[in-house]
Structure formats: C-alpha cells, structure tokens
Amino acid sequence: MLRALAIAFAFGSMLACAGTRASPAASASGGPVDAYPDVAAAYWVERDGHPLWAGNADARLPMASLAKLMTVLVAIEHGDLDAWADVSAGAAAETGTRIGLRRGERVTRRDLLLAAMVRSANDACRALADAIGGAIDARDPTGAFVAHMNARAAALGLADTHYANPCGHDDAAQYTSARDLAVLARAVLAEPVLADAAQRRDIRIATDRGRVLSARSTNALLDGLQGARGLKTGTTPSAGRCLVAVVERGDHRVLAVLLHAPERWWDSVALVELAFEAASPSLR
Incomplete structure (x- = not known):
C-alpha cells in the first residue's frame, strides 16, 4: 500500500479512500502507533519532534x-576541521563505498567529513577517525575513536546503541535502534555544518597534492522529494537497506528512520507524505 501511496503523491494526487490515510493519534499507552509493520524490521516517524x-x-x-x-x-x-589528516594504509584499503583516497595523501578533516557524510565513503571515514582518535592498539587502530563514539552515545542516552567501528561495517558488537537513531539525528541536525553537508547532492574535495575528487550523494531523496534535507543512507548484508530521512516544509519537519527496509525509497516517501498530510492538507 505504501508504494502505491508514494506513486500517487509523486503524481500530485491523493488516494480517494479516506481509509488509506493514517492518523497520528497515539496508542492507548501514549506511544506512537505501529501503523506500517511491513515497511522495515524497525522504523520511527516523527513530525516536529512528536512521534x-x-x-x-x-x-x-x-x-x-x-x-x-x-x-x-x-x-x-x-x-579543528581545517587541520590536515594523513591517509593511512588502513584508510586507503577500506572496502565498500569509497571516494578514492591514496595512502600518504593529506586531506582536511572538513573534506573527509563531507565525503563520509555525503558519499558515505569508508576511506574518508576511516581517515577522519584515525586523525581524531589516534591508534591505541595496532590490532585495533580505530579503538580510541570508537571509545569517543560510545561515550557520546551514552551522553545522548542511547541505551540501545553500541559502536565497534566508525564506518558501519557489520559486527555483532555494533548495533542501534530506530528510536536511538532519531535522537542522534536531532543532535546531528543541531550542528549547522552537518545539516548543510546532509543536503549536498555533489561534493568536490582536494588532497594536499592537488588531486581533486568528485562524488554524488547516496541519498536519492535529495533529487526528487520536495523539502528533502538528507540525512544518511546505509547498506550492508546484515543491516539491509537503511535510511534516516529528514524533510522540511514550511514550519514543519518530518524525520523518518528505517532499518532493514526492502523498499526504503518508496516507503520513506509515502511515510513522509502521510506525516505532512496529518499535519495539514496544505503542506502536501
């Protein structure tokens, strides 16, 4: 049903049957309703901070x-985002999505952050973690940075989150929850540099040797969903397709988190549109 809704919204029409529209009313316990159990293994949708x-x-x-x-x-x-960071052998050898860094190059932390956020580049992510955390154990070169990540998670009250690596590789000791990701997303959006990075469709970064690297965002919503502001995509064999989506229209903001979502693009669009529909028909 959600895919049909997404298609209907995309063509500027609404399904005629009122029964297809969800209500934002809370459950009897006061929490959010599990109105769409088939969209993902876990999900969270809020409007203006209200689930x-x-x-x-x-x-x-x-x-x-x-x-x-x-x-x-x-x-x-x-x-110190403008400080130079060295690209280690480990960073250059990172697998998965990459921007193409080479061992021995230097890149500013700001550019590494952009590549990690926009392109989800693992080589940039690892170089950033190396630069900030420093190695405390040759067998666990990002251990110090991961300790910072877990300390920050604790400070945010993320009771169901634990990190084992900075870039998102599958690991039994690395996990989170949809609710925790909503909290983390709000913290990220509160940082103007990160909120701006999340919206970028394209980036160009340069190494100290003058080599220029270009990349496009992994977030397809930025190309077609009205008001899309990011935030982050993710895909691995164990996690499946994941997404944190943020959309702003007028004075309203919708945040949607989907973990292991087979149709993350269609379903996120439908959930976002339904959330705005619940706020006001004029925001469609």
Whole structure:
C-alpha cells in the first residue's frame, strides 16, 4: 500500500479512500502507533519532534553506514576541521563505498567529513577517525575513536546503541535502534555544518597534492522529494537497506528512520507524505 501511496503523491494526487490515510493519534499507552509493520524490521516517524508511528523502535539491529552519523558528530565536536589528516594504509584499503583516497595523501578533516557524510565513503571515514582518535592498539587502530563514539552515545542516552567501528561495517558488537537513531539525528541536525553537508547532492574535495575528487550523494531523496534535507543512507548484508530521512516544509519537519527496509525509497516517501498530510492538507 505504501508504494502505491508514494506513486500517487509523486503524481500530485491523493488516494480517494479516506481509509488509506493514517492518523497520528497515539496508542492507548501514549506511544506512537505501529501503523506500517511491513515497511522495515524497525522504523520511527516523527513530525516536529512528536512521534507518529513506530515499530520495533527499541530493537537492537545492525546500522550499516548510519554509524557515520556518530562519526561526523564526534568529529565536529572535536573541532579543528581545517587541520590536515594523513591517509593511512588502513584508510586507503577500506572496502565498500569509497571516494578514492591514496595512502600518504593529506586531506582536511572538513573534506573527509563531507565525503563520509555525503558519499558515505569508508576511506574518508576511516581517515577522519584515525586523525581524531589516534591508534591505541595496532590490532585495533580505530579503538580510541570508537571509545569517543560510545561515550557520546551514552551522553545522548542511547541505551540501545553500541559502536565497534566508525564506518558501519557489520559486527555483532555494533548495533542501534530506530528510536536511538532519531535522537542522534536531532543532535546531528543541531550542528549547522552537518545539516548543510546532509543536503549536498555533489561534493568536490582536494588532497594536499592537488588531486581533486568528485562524488554524488547516496541519498536519492535529495533529487526528487520536495523539502528533502538528507540525512544518511546505509547498506550492508546484515543491516539491509537503511535510511534516516529528514524533510522540511514550511514550519514543519518530518524525520523518518528505517532499518532493514526492502523498499526504503518508496516507503520513506509515502511515510513522509502521510506525516505532512496529518499535519495539514496544505503542506502536501
């Protein structure tokens, strides 16, 4: 049903049947309603900070590259974004999505943050973690940075989140929940540099040797969903397709979190539109 709704919204029409529209009313217990249990293994939808719908909100699940939300938050809170960072052999050898860094190059922390946030580049993410955390154990080169991540998670009250690596690789000791990700997303959005980075469709970064690297955002919503402001995508074998989506229209903001969501693009669009529809028909 949600995919049909997304298609209907995309063509500027609403389904005629009122029964297809969800209500934002809370459950009898006062919490959000699990109105769409099939969209993801766990999900959370809120409008203006008020939860509307959620399912398995506290289940501990793999997070894929949504881990980078904490990585960039820790990085910006450490400051000195214009400092140069060395690209280590480990960073250059990172697997998965990359921007193409080479061992021995130097890149500013700001550019590494952009590449990690916009392109979800694991080589940039690892170089950023190396620069800020420093190695405390040759067998665990990002251990110090991960300790910072877990300390920040504790400070935010993320009771169902634990990090084992900065970039989101599958690990039994790395997990989060949809509810925790909503809290983390709000903290990220409160940082202007990160809120701006999340909205970028394209980036160009330069190494100290003058090599210019270009990349497009992994977030398809930025290209077609009215008011889309990011925030982060993620995909791994264990986590499946994940998404934290933020959309702003007028004075309203909708935040949607989906973990292990087979149709994350269609379903996120439908959930966002329904959330705005519940706020005011004029915001469609």
